[in-house]
Amino acid sequence: MGSTRCAFLISTAIILVLIQRSSSAPDATTQALINNICGQTDNFKDCQRSFYGDLYSDTMDAKGLTQVALALTLESASDTRIYLQKAQSDEKRQDVKNLYRICITQYLSLISNFENASLAFAEEEYKLMISDIEPCERFVNSCQLVMGTKVADLGAKNLHTKVLVRMSLISGRLIGSS
Numbered sequence: 001m002g003s004t005r006c007a008f009l010i011s012t013a014i015i016l017v018l019i020q021r022s023s024s025a026p027d028a029t030t031q032a033l034i035n036n037i038c039g040q041t042d043n044f045k046d047c048q049r050s051f052y053g054d055l056y057s058d059t060m061d062a063k064g065l066t067q068v069a070l071a072l073t074l075e076s077a078s079d080t081r082i083y084l085q086k087a088q089s090d091e092k093r094q095d096v097k098n099l100y101r102i103c104i105t106q107y108l109s110l111i112s113n114f115e116n117a118s119l120a121f122a123e124e125e126y127k128l129m130i131s132d133i134e135p136c137e138r139f140v141n142s143c144q145l146v147m148g149t150k151v152a153d154l155g156a157k158n159l160h161t162k163v164l165v166r167m168s169l170i171s172g173r174l175i176g177s178s
Contacts, residue, residue, distance in 0.1 A: 037069075038167070046159075050164060063175050072167070078111060083154070085100075102146045137166065143158055
């Protein structure tokens with residue numbers, strides 16, 4: 001199972017890199033879906049910017065937008081985990097190192113859940129995908145709670161990741177209903 005998941009994730013990443021991104025604006029139906037999804041996040045503009053930067057077609061349904069959101073969330077969470085690990089190794093104070101450790105653990109959980117959600121998405125197991133995504137906002141919130149405003153960059157990364165998690169959850173719930 002682990003090697004299958006790894007092979008799937010590597011294949012998905014390669015496909016997403018190779019897919020030509022659309023350079024024109026989305027059609028009216030896609031734009032309405034994006035507006036619906038983004039209107040349910042904490043930052044409408046960040047959500048829109050995220051989708052616009054990674055649309056691979058002018059016309060996308062909820063399934064296509066979910067695929068984009070899942071990939072963006074995995075990328076952001078992985079980047080944040082790397083940032084946290086570097087910050088932890090650079091930190092001199094043990095109490096702050098321990099806080100970083102908590103955040104790293106939370107982001108590892110988020111990444112694991114999104115890997116599982118991506119696999120469920122590929123297998124068209126959308127209810128399972130949603131159940132993998134649902135606890136992930138809590139992981140980001142836990143990191144934000146323990147770190148507070150100690151690290152400004154981390155606050156921005158947490159907020160962006162939280163928006164991406166919401167995008168994945170909301171768009172995933174729309175599959176089959178749009």
